[in-house]
Structure formats: structure tokens, C-alpha cells
Amino acid sequence: DPRPAPPPIRRRSSANYRAYAIEPHAKKKSKISASRKLQLKTLMLQIAKQELEREAEERRGEKGRALSTRCQPLELAGLGFAELQDLCRQLHARVDKVDEERYDVEAKVNKNITEVGDSGQ
Known part of the structure; x- marks a missing residue:
């Protein structure tokens, strides 16, 4: 008895297969x-x-x-013109000093950053 040939296996088209593979099969409800x-x-x-x-x-x-x-808060009441000028000079000197310190600290930080960067390479 000759047996009939089995039907050919149908493959999904590549587009359908991709959609099937990408889509979740059973979506879980949140x-x-x-x-x-x-x-x-x-x-x-x-x-x-x-x-x-x-x-x-x-x-x-x-x-x-x-x-x-x-x-400290400035006491400007009762100061004369010369005293105010002297106070301004003192304040400018303090600002200059702080500015120099800030520059020095920035230079140290930049130096350390470059050293760390060089040692990491």
C-alpha cells in the first residue's frame, strides 16, 4: 500500500515570525x-x-x-570721609587676599585632577 505523502510543513513567513518572536505571547495584567x-x-x-x-x-x-x-557687620555710622576711605582700602586688601587664595586652591585642584587623569591612563 502506497501511503500518501505527508503535507508539506508550512513555515511562517519571516515577517510573521518576527512579529511573533517580538510580541509577548501572554501579556501579564498589571x-x-x-x-x-x-x-x-x-x-x-x-x-x-x-x-x-x-x-x-x-x-x-x-x-x-x-x-x-x-x-562681622560693618559699623559705618559716625565715620568720616577719611575713615571710610581707610575702611575701603582694608576691604579691598581682604578681597585681594581671598582672591589670591582662591586662585591657589583652584590651581592645586586642577593639578590634582591632571595627576589623577594621568595616573588613570
């Missing part, structure tokens, strides 16, 4: 709804915004405290 996800996301953003504002306020307070300890 455990929380989209509206709940959105609500949680907005809540997280609000909390993050409040935290950033609090940190900024903290930095402003720290800056104010540091300035008040380093720089």
Missing part, C-alpha cells in the same frame, strides 16, 4: 492600574520637589551662618 501608577508617580515627584526645596533652604541657611561668622 497589578496596579494606570491611574494608580500615575498617582504614585505624581506623589513621588511632589516629595522629591519638597526635598529639593528643603535642601536649598538648608544651603541658604548654612551660607548665611558661614558669612555671619566670617564677616
Whole structure:
């Protein structure tokens, strides 16, 4: 008895196969709804915004405290013209000194950065 030949195996076309391979076969249903996800996301953003504002306020307070300890308030009342000029000279000298120190620190930092960069290569 001659048996009939089995039907040829049909292969999926490459386009259909790609779509089949890429698409998830069984999509899992999300455990929380989209509206709940959105609500949680907005809540997280609000909390993050409040935290950033609090940190900024903290930095402003720290800056104010540091300035008040380093720089005493100026007493300008009752000073004559010559005394004001002398005070201005003193303040300019302090500014120049601080500017030089800042430049030195920047130079040290840049030198260290280049040394670290060179040692990493």
C-alpha cells in the first residue's frame, strides 16, 4: 500500500515570525492600574520637589551662618570721609587676599585632577 505523502510543513513567513518572536505571547495584567501608577508617580515627584526645596533652604541657611561668622557687620555710622576711605582700602586688601587664595586652591585642584587623569591612563 502506497501511503500518501505527508503535507508539506508550512513555515511562517519571516515577517510573521518576527512579529511573533517580538510580541509577548501572554501579556501579564498589571497589578496596579494606570491611574494608580500615575498617582504614585505624581506623589513621588511632589516629595522629591519638597526635598529639593528643603535642601536649598538648608544651603541658604548654612551660607548665611558661614558669612555671619566670617564677616562681622560693618559699623559705618559716625565715620568720616577719611575713615571710610581707610575702611575701603582694608576691604579691598581682604578681597585681594581671598582672591589670591582662591586662585591657589583652584590651581592645586586642577593639578590634582591632571595627576589623577594621568595616573588613570
